Amino acid sequence: xxxxxxxTILLALTSAQALAHSEKESMTxxxxxxxxxxxxxxxxxxxxxxxxxxxxxxxxxxxxEALDLGTQSGFVKEFSLPLTPMxxxxxxxxxxxxxxxxxxxxxxFSFEVK
Amino acid sequence: MPDIWGQxxxxxxxxxxxxxxxxxxxxxxxxxxxxxxxxxxxxxxAWAVFFALLAAAMSFLGFAVRGAVLMDDASxxxxxxxxxxxWETPPGDALLLRLLGLGALLTGVVLGGRWxxxxxxxSFLAIWSFCxxxxxxSEDRLWFQSVLFGHLxxxxxxxxxxxxxxxxxxxxxxxxxxxxxxHRFGQVASVAVPLLLLAGVVMTWRLVGSLSALLGTAYGLxxxxxxxxxxxxxxxxxxxxxRIVPALQSGxxxxxxxxxxxxxxxxxxxxxxxxxxxxxxxILTVPS
Numbered sequence: 001x002x003x004x005x006x007x008t009i010l011l012a013l014t015s016a017q018a019l020a021h022s023e024k025e026s027m028t029x030x031x032x033x034x035x036x037x038x039x040x041x042x043x044x045x046x047x048x049x050x051x052x053x054x055x056x057x058x059x060x061x062x063x064x065e066a067l068d069l070g071t072q073s074g075f076v077k078e079f080s081l082p083l084t085p086m087x088x089x090x091x092x093x094x095x096x097x098x099x100x101x102x103x104x105x106x107x108x109f110s111f112e113v114k
Numbered sequence: 115m116p117d118i119w120g121q122x123x124x125x126x127x128x129x130x131x132x133x134x135x136x137x138x139x140x141x142x143x144x145x146x147x148x149x150x151x152x153x154x155x156x157x158x159x160a161w162a163v164f165f166a167l168l169a170a171a172m173s174f175l176g177f178a179v180r181g182a183v184l185m186d187d188a189s190x191x192x193x194x195x196x197x198x199x200x201w202e203t204p205p206g207d208a209l210l211l212r213l214l215g216l217g218a219l220l221t222g223v224v225l226g227g228r229w230x231x232x233x234x235x236x237s238f239l240a241i242w243s244f245c246x247x248x249x250x251x252s253e254d255r256l257w258f259q260s261v262l263f264g265h266l267x268x269x270x271x272x273x274x275x276x277x278x279x280x281x282x283x284x285x286x287x288x289x290x291x292x293x294x295x296x297h298r299f300g301q302v303a304s305v306a307v308p309l310l311l312l313a314g315v316v317m318t319w320r321l322v323g324s325l326s327a328l329l330g331t332a333y334g335l336x337x338x339x340x341x342x343x344x345x346x347x348x349x350x351x352x353x354x355x356x357r358i359v360p361a362l363q364s365g366x367x368x369x370x371x372x373x374x375x376x377x378x379x380x381x382x383x384x385x386x387x388x389x390x391x392x393x394x395x396x397i398l399t400v401p402s
Contacts, residue, residue, distance in 0.1 A: 027241055039195060051199060053184040053185055053190075053196060053199075054184070054185055064245040096183075096185070096186055097184070097198060098184055098200065098203065100203065101203070101204060101251075101252050102200070102203035102204035102206075102247060104180060104183040104184050
């Protein structure tokens with residue numbers, strides 16, 4: 001019985017997204033988008049107030065850099081962050097932030113530049 | 115699988131639950147069963163101090179781990195800007211309430227005597243801190259927070275009786291006191307435990323919302339695992355109430371070791387229940 005319960009918990013854990021509570025509403029460019037040119041900025045819009053704490057961009061699975069979050073004050077729903085143009089290839093964005101209710105949130109999205 | 119900071123968040127939350135609920139439960143039982151537990155005063159107070167200090171340490175560590183979660187790096191644990199940001203949100207309010215409660219609990223326990231009532235108030239405050247944060251608090255309804263508070267008070271009461279009952283069952287000289295304590299706990303639990311279960315059902319209904327969410331999400335599955343272990347715990351409690359405690363009352367010398375073994379199994383169940391709770395309050399999203 002206890003073995004079955006432990007197994008169930010393990011299954012629940014392994015099926016969970018790492019740190020949940022990510023309630024992203026929309027990202028720009030959209031996840032999976034294919035673009036002709038590198039966008040100057042990326043946009044993150046949430047359905048509730050958020051304070052971004054870390055956003056990283058990985059280009060072509062080789063180069064990773066932290067994006068400049070600028071000066072943030074309070075909790076806002078929309079962010080526009082400058083993106084360093086790295087040329088064609090896959091751009092993978094990973095973000096972390098604190099929700100206004102105190103929940104840590106995170107998420108990822110990717111887009112490709114031809 | 116959660117990343118290392120997610121796992122750290124679960125581990126600290128589990129130990130926090132264990133610390134707060136056990137220290138609060140010990141004080142609650144000490145005051146409710148003052149006649150039976152007067153002889154174990156020093157034993158109970160020593161364990162209450164241990165678990166309250168564990169809770170205080172996990173409160174600080176858990177808060178710092180949130181900083182690490184936000185930065186995906188250990189540096190977040192000591193990043194003053196990040197910690198100050200956290201302090202402005204509900205986790206900051208909860209930490210303050212919890213530390214005030216644990217401070218009152220420790221003060222009352224160390225001074226003893228009538229000060230144990232201050233310790234009891236501190237216990238309630240520390241338990242209420244869980245109602246100020248998380249999925250239940252996000253609904254921002256006092257009645258819903260009160261349901262969780264009642265759920266936790268009964269859980270603490272149950273956990274709090276285990277150490278003294280195990281101690282009393284372990285010696286032939288105190289078996290008679292163990293019988294009285296077990297009987298009286300059974301009487302109170304026959305009213306309190308249904309309330310605990312009812313509160314659990316209400317929270318499940320509000321937070322999960324549907325059968326498909328219960329069966330089809332990680333949150334629902336973890337909750338089901340918790341319910342399965344709660345069922346096992348209830349079965350153990352039923353055996354205690356209907357067989358072991360009556361055997362103790364009739365003077366059966368084997369009943370003491372039986373009760374001690376049953377309580378050890380209850381600790382295993384409670385640990386799994388607290389771990390499951392730490393999982394779905396730390397890293398899983400509420401389906402509804």
